[in-house]
Amino acid sequence: MSLGPYPTPEHIAGASGPAGPVDADVIILALDRAEDTIAAIASARAQMGITKHVWITDQGSRPENLARLTAAVADAPDATLVRLDRNWGVAGGRNRATALGQGRVVFALDNDAEFEDADTLARAVRALDAEPDIAALACRILVFSSGAEDVSSWGYPPALLPRAADSFDVCTFVGAGHAIRRRDFEETGGYDDALFFCWEEFDFALRAINAGQRIRYRGDIAVRHKVSGEHRFAWSGTRWYHFVRNRIYIGLKYGLAPASLLPRFLAYQVKGARNGVLAQGLRAGPDAIRMWRRFRPAPGTESLYRLDPAARDYLARNDAAYRGGMARRVRAELLAALPGAARS
Template sequence: MPLPRIGVVIVTMGTRPRELEALLASVAAQDVPAARVVLVGNATPLTEVVTTATRIPLEENLGCPGGRNVGLELLRDSGDVDVVVELDDDGLLIADDVFRRVQKLFAEDPALGIVGFRVADEHGHTERRWIPRLRADDPMRRGLVTAFLGGGHAFSMPMLRQTGLWAGEFFFGHEESDLAWRALDADWKILYEPELVLQHPKTSPARHAGHYRFTARNRVWLTRRRLPAVLVPVHLGVWMLLTLVRTRSLTAQRAWWGGFFEGVRTPCGPRRPMRWRTVWRMTRLGRPPVL
């Protein structure tokens, strides 16, 4: 049986030229070469980037999920790849066997839909928020999970053809949850593999403009789109309480509540709630979809 062909999608806004150059070099240094590498420029012409990758400059900033969709659509329609690796433009592959390991994982399990990488800073430390499970005490614990980190992961192309691509309208925040929940509801597996490492600088998600607004709006959209009706107020109630406890800044709280009510009153896209068997499956995996 032939090993799956690897494709790579990287989205950049052109603000991290040194980091992007290093990432592209680490992709090129893999001992199993990618069949296709696509570099998408969100509102950037990519004229200064020296690369053999397929460059797609966009006039408009489509956000992270929208930009990634452009690359995914190209690879999906080309038929050149079976597995897509997506990487943040300020990340770095510190090992040269990442693609070979990814190939093996997907070849061994046809039901595998998503593989999440372990993200670690330059000192090898993995922050708790980078571990896709509630019990985040051990970043080296491998296993099936209900979520993945957007900075470094691999997708099965057959899965994407079934589930659809990123929710581009989210722009930033919770697009990973939307895709993960769709994948689980379609009976695909999500594996957290800590041996696959993406080195990434330690940063705060609040560095992004509109962080609190987008995360609140998108959480409401996510629950309206994907949860059984009875679980929607439960999920949102839990996150209201957590936000009040965790967010000390009044400015941040105002932005969060503004985003929350925006999510309530604006269209969220097609509603396709997950099955109750998926709710039970997520609960058994350690994270019911109310947390």
């Protein structure tokens, strides 16, 4: 795993880069969904009270959709559309998009999301500036159409959901809308390209926490996400495969013995069987082990993969304390997979 340097992507439209220094880079990954992506770009460009540049990184949109994005960004002095050589996934795409800019804060906005207010970006940057030990700021994710809580994007212990409007330290963040201090992103090695998508935020957060930084959830800084307000998981394609593979791989990366991950892996298999994707889950285990054996930390980040006592205490206080022990969590996974339980 390494954080660049990456080949210069093809410039498609917009400015070649910012005219001068900026406080924040807004990165938006594009892969079709042109209408939503154009709205996300407009939302980012409309942010006020902060100097920023918007980087739209296309990973393989169809020609007609790329043409629409090109038209939306043409002649924009504060936005740049580039095209990568292939689809690098969420993790790899964000790495490459982040490397394009130089702002001290990087705000990642999903291409089906928009900033809630015109000063959302400015408030996120101020929040990071005010507390230098925060590596990443997790935004509140709301359903675009209603403003209700997007429970499908709640990435924290369920016990904290009633506090969604509050602020508290967490152990991960949700990709739909978040801000990362560039210094921490670079010093911890960025995202792991091998993950492709799923769990990449958790993986980064573990390294930041082990480096002595915090991840802060801010319920007063929000983005609106264009999804159903109902909990959803697409039991199709390879989504479950990536979910299981990446979570086991991350556990191995941070020093957990394969045997200690077996209860979690078995619980995933029961849940996968219940939802008709058992083959995906079974295939994920051996692949996770192969990924772990190939893994090499970025130079200078080796120590970040050995969680020290302070990091373990942080994880216990801000996550495990709200979830209960492993036995309780495995039991919850199993119960959720039984016939008659709500599908998730």
